[in-house]
Amino acid sequence: MTGANPGPAAITVDGVPLRVALARAGRRGRLRAFLLVAPLLAFILVSFVVPIGQMLFRSVHNPAFAANMPRITAWFAATRPGTGPDEAAFAALAADLAEAARARTIGVVGTRVNYEMAGTRSLFTATGRKAAGLAPPYAESLPAADRAWADPALWGAMRIASRALGPEFYLAAVDRTRAEDGSIVPVPPDRRIHLALFARTFALSLAITLICLVLGFPVAHLLATLPLRRSNLLMILVLLPFWTSLLVRTTAWIAILQGQGVVNSALVGLGILAEDGRLEMMYNRTGTIVAMLHILLPFVILPLYSVMRSINPSYARAARSLGATSWTTFRRIYLPQTLPGMGAGALLVFILAVGYYITPALVGGASGQLISNMIAFHMQNSLNWSLAAALATLLLVAVLLLYWLYDRLVGIDKMKLG
Amino acid sequence: MPIPAYATPLERLWRHAFRLVCALVLLFLIAPIIIIIPLSFNAEPYFTFTARMLALDPEGFSLRWYDKLLTFGMQAPEGPRDLAWWLDSWHNARWVQAAKNSAIIGFFATLVATTLGTLAALGLARPDMPWRRTITAILISPMIVPIIITATGLFFFYSMTGLSGSYAGIILAHATLGIPFVIITVTATLTGFDRSLTRAAASLGATPARTFFRITMPLILPGIISGALFAFVTSFDEVVVVLFIAAPDQQTIPRQMWNGIREQISPSILAIATILVVVSILLLTTMELLRRRSERMRGLAPQ
Known part of the structure; x- marks a missing residue:
């Protein structure tokens, strides 16, 4: 039968045009087949696809720094990359360090920055213990507690860590890192694994x-x-x-x-x-x-x-x-x-x-x-x-x-x- | 295949070399599995055949490593072997606990995987299934995705949902890993399935459920059972996901073996390995019998 048939449309006994009845039956058949598969599909989506999706999300999302250091994170968000720290930045950092030390999250923060700049974890835990006792101006008292706080490289590392969403871990996965000016460079040869x-x-x-x-x-x-x-x-x-x-x-x-x-x-x-x-x-x-x-x-x-x-x-x-x-x-x-x-x-x-x-x-x-x-x-x-x-x-x-x-x-x- | 009469001497030589290569490869495949069986009866804590074993001296053989499977972890392993001793072993021996856990997890994972997998395979085998290719690819993917990636994803997911360290979590994960095998085996049996049989049942007035249980299911049962066996073996042999998401006290046989191999490998591992080889021989025999039954039912006898 071709679509060019000029005669009256074929009608089933129920009075429904044959074409409509066929389409309905086809739809019902597809639905029935799909309903048989649906429970398993839902099961695999929940027990397999969602966990893998969650893993994908975690590879670009790490809020360890942003969640525990809110003030300095806000300062990083408000300033352009490469901006040197001013008194406001040091004050925000000191307040965050003291609070993170109280909340016992300073280790998490230090670990996160440590991924960007090796050897900084102990700096965070050590200064965190003293941070509550520091007095303004913080731009002088923090570097006095540890000279490393004046290091521009550390501020660069903290700025990267303050962004919860970013490709930093993919850079690490292909042995790349960010230089101080934000450009992507290979890591030192002894760490290319x-x-x-x-x-x-x-x-x-x-x-x-x-x-x-x-x-x-x-x-x-x-x-x-x-x-x-x-x-x-x-x-x-x-x-x-x-x-x-x-x-x-x-x-x-x-x-x-x-x-x-x-x-x-x-x-x-x-x-x-x-x-x-x-x-x-x-x-x-x-x-x-x-x-x-x-x-x-x-x-x-x-x-x-x-x-x-x-x-x-x-x-x-x-x-x-x-x-x-x-x-x-x-x-x-x-x-x-x-x-x-x-x-x-x-x-x-x-x-x-x-x-x-x-x-x-x-x-x-x-x-x-x-x-x-x-x-x-x-x-x-x-x-x-x-x-x-x-x-x-x-x-x-x-x-x-x-x-x-x-x-x-x-x-x-x-x-x-x- | 006999050597044809027109073969040159070089071809004859080549034919023998070919047979030798095949024999060596087959030996490579089977030798490691056979060799651990006598080694597990070693009387000494070595991984090699002692002189007394080679001389077939009964003194060189013992069941001590099998005994160790029963006693390791018991409170009073030295006592007389009465009812209390056996109860102690049943409740405290490490390997017995691991075997119980493996059996429970394997059973429920198989149940979930086989039920859902068979239903889905029935749907996938229907001619009017929409998006068949994509959906099949998604359902088979747990078999293809490296196990370490699955374990990593499940670790994050379970620590968020609170499923880690629970039996339900391990069962769900193992069911997911077993599902592709059920789908593949059941779909394979369904491709040779004569659809006019279900139509005949329907035209004789059977409901769809009755048609399934009286007509379809008996015919595809070999496929379902072999899929279930695959799913069970997958769960029974799975260690990586268990390492990532199980609680420390949730030991399974593979996890216990994993620890044994990593820490100090003792011939007890060979004893449990031998038991598992015997289990796989039984499974293989079952599969072969199922295959023959399936062929008989469809009128395909081996030539």
């Missing part, structure tokens, strides 16, 4: 992805070409590790590779290694790579296997019968047909590897730490939560880009487990 860590994370993930492909390809090919009954049996060897707890597998590698572990003891027992020449394979980058390979290998074998199963062997036979060598057949006929599986497996492994945390934390030592471990460090040890949130956001953006790519190339609905 984050960019190098991002680079190491991506390089290691790429290496692990490539090794996974090289190791997984032959196994997937073998499984795909064996008769189903035998390949199902061998598949257990791939699926059992896949189903085994991550911590169990990491523990197993510690038992095998550590200094007093199975491999070293066997090599020493066989006389290949001297007692004091035991190999260091754990608590460093080697340990991280081996354990991560073991954990991620099934993720590349399984999609490759399902693609290879569907490849028709007649193409390869036809190529051979037309005179191609086995290498040409593999390169020109077989390999291109496995590309979807390789792409799916490699992307998935790379996405998982970039955000890896548990294995590097347990067996990585110092040289095997990844960006996730730095986020955990700032969350649990240094307690610089805003910096942790900024680093996590950068990692999240990278992962979401890869996820988007995965969806475009492979399709999320094609994802299979086991």
